[in-house]
Amino acid sequence: MTKEEFGGRVTTLQNRLYRIARGYLQSEHDCLDAVSEAILKAWQKQATVRDDRLFETWLVRVLIRECVNIQRKQKRVVPMETLPEGAITQPSDYAELREALDCLPQEQRIAVVLHYMEGYSVAEIASILHTFTGTVSSRLHYARLMLRSLLKEDFE
């Protein structure tokens, strides 16, 4: 993949990458750092992607790893559901949904972000997160239950 092709694909995916990072990290600054670092790592290692069709899910995996590394390095082990009120300040018409998402345990929130927000299939998510499809389905199930109780809305 040439630098131009790589840049084109990354640019197409940039909003998606940001939202996925946001599923892990609450600060805009950290999210931008994670996206930026993931792009650099992906460029360095892109030769290891043997099937071009897998580039996107591979890039998401690199990003997720980077988000986890940022959490680990900064010792930000405080789960979002325990963050003090006001930690997220960006205004949005969907603030209620965002707050509900942030109440979910991290693994459920990421499953929801990847599935409902970004449109990945359960099998793709299982591949990205290196887990079973049953586990992903289960996380989505419990996330739906919690979101339903928080937002009084059905999510099928």
Add this chain to the structure above:
Amino acid sequence: MRQTHWARAYEPIPQALEYRVKHTLAHLDDVPKATRKLSLRTALLALAMLLALCGVAYAIFESITADIFGWSYGGKWKEELQQGDFATMGQSHALGEVTYTIEEMVYKTEGKYQGLYGVVRIAPTEGANIVIMPDDLSVNDPAGYLLHYANADQPIRDDDPSYAELAAQRGAKLLVVRAAVNSITVGGVAYCDCFGESWLPQADGTLLGTVEISDDLPRANSYELNLWVSNWETTPDGIWLREEPGSTWLREDWVVTVSPKAKGE
């Protein structure tokens, strides 16, 4: 709810993103890439040879734990860990065809995040015809490389085999392996519920894993470290054989006593 509605939960996307991505893409060439400097892999191999030559005395002068964490977190970590209290380790535990060995444990006494740090090596048991891989890589990833680390500085050749290809070449089973900290206790009291770990595939076919237990872990004469070790086969397509019928999943707890010695003890 539609996908676009979900996406709005994390919107507006900051304008800084576009600038940041453009800036990053403009500086791709600045990233050191595919140079032949001493890689971690090479350094660790050299270190392993040195370890074989020097035996236990090695720990007095150098530390594989300090080297790896220093590489990962920065030179300050290396210095601080080198000044820590070392536990003489080397205990091994076999599970199926895989052997788990604690290479070293260090209680970090200097700087922030004091606690226990160490290195575990996972290797095929002698005579076993297996290829092992960590669970956070794909069977299609090239074998023996640190793909998740930008600072690994390892050139990867097109003809480097993937884990699946390597197993096929050798007629070997492909096993996913794992070792994780279950708990750590001091005098029967459990500490910490957050343990860090990373896996570093090595060119010799082994895996080096880091263990990091630093949250509120006090200095004690000895710790009971409970590790959960496991391994299972994966197909060349990456399907984990961990479910019945036909599960290949082996797992058990392994309890090790870690007794760091203060300098001069």
